[in-house]
Amino acid sequence: MPKSTDYVAKQPDAAGRILYDSAEDSVWHDLMMRQMPSVEERMATPYLEGLALLDLPSDRVAQCKEVSQTLGATTGWRVEPVPALIPFGRFFSLLADRCFPAASFIRRREHFDYIEEPDIFHEIFGHAPLLTDARFAAFSHAIGQAGMQAEKTDYVWLIRLYWFSIEFGLTRENGEIKGLGSGLASSIAELQWAISDKPELRPFDVIDILRMPYRIDILQPVYFLIEDLDDLFAAAQRNLLADVATARALGLHAARYPARRA
Template sequence: MPKSTKYIAKEADRDGRINYSVQDDAVWHDLVLQQQPNVNRFAADEYLAGQRKLDLPKDRVPQCVEVSKQLRELTGWRVRPVPALIGFAQFFAMLADNTFPAASFIRSREDFDYIEEPDIFHEIYGHTPLLTDKRFAKFSEMIGKTGLECEKADYSWLIRLYWFTIEFGLIRQGNEIKALGSGLASSPTELIYSIEDETAIRKPFDVIDILRTPYRIDIHQPIYFVLDDADQLFEASDRNLLEDIHTAQRLGLHAPAYPPKQPLEQKAS
């Protein structure tokens, strides 16, 4: 995650509601208008089914308390507003408690097509549809509980499993590859890139391979992992992930498939 942000978290009132502006609601509306046609085309069946269950508003930013009410009835989860940036320890603790942390602000028009840090559009539009499914909810809870057992040095290894599945995972459905990850569902450009671009590397799902694969948050992923079916992910919930992490650490990280990020002063003007 980015180390800093220009955005300021919005505070919820005593009822858990946030006073979003007319401009905020307009950004949400326009993001949904832009994204939904491609989601209908490229997203996995499980994601689309979750969208239908939630039936999120299209003309305004949804309130976390509204979404939480629906999720509690379906899977026992809830959504809680948090500042834009939280640490791994807090993130894992919240997942273990069946609570999804949602950054409370929405991106500006300036960042309409790409924002490095997660905003409420990514959190609600991207993540909550999968949390309507008990299987994906269980996997997210397992990631959180494993995080509570990890040493701090293990956090960056564990988070790769979440990153390459819940955030940027792909899945085979029939003769096609579809987008499962929430980061893809909320991205105007990477959703299409992940499915159609010939330069993207698509590898079979393998837990140890994933744990050894470094990533960058500020570019389209050069590598995606493809599930043959959703049961592969749910079977991972029963693995000893601490043992998997230690195995991956002994084997070491793969060489990055992306160029190193240049310091700002070295970038071409």
């Protein structure tokens, strides 16, 4: 995640609602209108079913409280607003508590096409749909539980499994590659890129994923294709800390991306 941000977290009022102004509501609306055609064509069924279940508003920024009502009734999860940047330890602890942390601000117009840190659009439009599905919710919960037991030095290894599945996973439906992860659903450029013939696609393998370095500020050069979603759900039953130890012993793969400029 980025080390700093110039965005300021918005605080909910006593009723749990966050006040967004008309300009912020307009950004949300325009983001949804831009994403929906691409999402409907290129995202996988579990995401689309979750999105339909949430029935997010298109004319204003969705509220964490209302999204939590739907999640609570389906999988027992909730969404709570947090600052843009939280440490891995807190992220894992919230997942372990069946709570998804949602950055409470929405991007400004100058960052409409790309924002490095997650905003409320990415969090709600991208992440919340899969949390309506008990299988995906259980996987995220397992990541959180593993993180709570992990040493801090293991955090960057463990988070890769979340990154290459819930954030940027791909799957196949009826012979077509479809987007699964939240980073694809909330980014029109990333979704188009991911299902093109340009990036490298690798089969879903937990150890391979844990060894794959990534950068958050570029289109991903590597994606993992989950042919059978049961393989992902089965990963929730693994000893993930033992998997991290195995990956550490084998070492990181060579980076598929250029180094950051100083």
